[in-house]
Amino acid sequence: LAIAHWQDHRSQELIQPSALRAPEVILGYPWSTQVDIWNLGCLVTELLIGFWLFEPNAEKLWGYEEDYLSRMTEALEASFEPSFLDRCAHRDKFFKADGSFAHLTAHEEPTWPLRKLLETFSELGEEEKQSVERFVRRCLCLTPEERAAAKELIEDPWLADSA
Secondary structure: OOOOOOOOOOEOOOOOOHHHOOHHHHHOOOEOOHHHHHHHHHHHHHHHHOOOOOOOOOOOOOOHHHHHHHHHHHHHOOOOOHHHHOOOOOHHHHEOOOOOEOOOOOOOOOOOOHHHHHHHHOOOOHHHHHHHHHHHHHHOOOOHHHOOOHHHHHOOHHHHHHO
16 A cells, blocks of 8 residues: 565565554564555455544544554454563553553543444444454454464455355
8 A cells, every 4th residue: 555565574664554554563563564464454344334443533641653552452352462562662652561551541432342343334244244353353463473364364264255
């Protein structure tokens, strides 16, 4: 999406549209092709629910990026693993030593969990909602190394059943 690199090139420059930005890009972790898998998960969800999965706001006490990271944890009902955060160059900008957010208190309008968003806003049948949720969760692991590879996603049952 507007930028390309060789697959074996590891970079920490800012890439991706803000609504699709992978956590490792924000956190200053060397990114790779796994950012494209993150984009896929965000785009599939956006197409199904009709809006961005993560809609951050700049708050008085914390910035846009910290808000965005926190909305990831809300929607995915997950937290960043300390072992991943310890490898991120910008960890201290967003997180305290205990792994909690540095400035965030609470959202006036928290992000809904992925499952609730799909149930409420997608027009899929119940079985397909479950399949697409599994697919999207494989794309949106907060730790890049835990995300599925493109080769694995091609064989995902949701894609196979949709073909």
